[in-house]
Amino acid sequence: MSIDSLTALVRTIPDFPKPGIQFRDITTLLADGPGLAELIDQMAKVAGPLDPDLIVGVEARGFILGAALALKLGKGFVPVRKKGKLPGKTVGIDYVLEYGTDRLELHEGQVPQGARVLLVDDLIATGGTAQAAARLLREQGAQVLMALFAIDLPALGGLAALEQDGVPSRAILLFEGD
Numbered sequence: 001m002s003i004d005s006l007t008a009l010v011r012t013i014p015d016f017p018k019p020g021i022q023f024r025d026i027t028t029l030l031a032d033g034p035g036l037a038e039l040i041d042q043m044a045k046v047a048g049p050l051d052p053d054l055i056v057g058v059e060a061r062g063f064i065l066g067a068a069l070a071l072k073l074g075k076g077f078v079p080v081r082k083k084g085k086l087p088g089k090t091v092g093i094d095y096v097l098e099y100g101t102d103r104l105e106l107h108e109g110q111v112p113q114g115a116r117v118l119l120v121d122d123l124i125a126t127g128g129t130a131q132a133a134a135r136l137l138r139e140q141g142a143q144v145l146m147a148l149f150a151i152d153l154p155a156l157g158g159l160a161a162l163e164q165d166g167v168p169s170r171a172i173l174l175f176e177g178d
Contacts, residue, residue, distance in 0.1 A: 001038040007173050009035045010151065024151055024175050026061060026122045040068045042172045043120070043148055047073060050145045052118040054078050054111060058104070058133050059085070061122035065150060069120060078117075080106050080133050091140060095132035104132050106140075113141035123151040124171060127158030134167045151175060 009029040016023040029035045047055075047069060056078045057066025063079055070077035083092065083103035092105035111117060117137055124130055124147070134144045147162050152171030162169040 001034060003042075003173065006035055006039055006042070007175075010173065010175070012175075022175075024123060024153070026150055029150075030061075030064060036068070039150055039172060040065070040072055043069050043150070044072045046148055046170050046172075047118050047146070050118060051116070052145055053115045054117045056080055056106075056111070056117050056119050056133070056137060058119070058121040058129060062120050065122055066120035069118075069148075078106060078110050080104050080136065091136070093132050093136040093139065095128055095135075097128060098126075102129075102132075104129070104136055106136065111137060111140045111142045115142045116145055117142045118145050119147040119167070121147075121149055123153070124149040124158035124162070124169070125153050125156045127156075127161035130158065130162055130169075131165055131167075134162065134165065146170060148172075 009032050011025040011028040013023040013025055054076050055066045055070035057063045059081045067077045086107055089108045090105040091108050092103050094103045130147050137144050144167050147167050147169045149171040151173045152159055159169045
């Protein structure tokens, strides 16, 4: 399956969540078995040579892709969640959004000092959440090898922002515009 075929599996919903936004809905790609398998294969081609110790997925669609990628690579998976969603003792980081603040957390000690991690999510827009997740991982002593996404919206600058923070970043699919 080609990259163009994968791109065609992503549904665009106009004016969601607000007028002027073209929402890129990856759930239609996730629902297509061959498409999902190809996406994970493409991500594995990028991630495999890095030989990470752990795959870290950002809530929520990052869990789906990150867990599938971890399975494909034979690696463990660690979720980064929104505040209050993990049952054990957590470490976290607060970060600023366009409309307020939020907090990401992971279980304390789940990412060992010196762990080589790959950060995974479905989509990179402005990069705020991914930057916060990378900072949280670094605060735990992890080496963030790369941030890997299914979809990049290059006009919003998220990959460039991560690169400026010293996080190598890649996406499998590109969508122009917002």
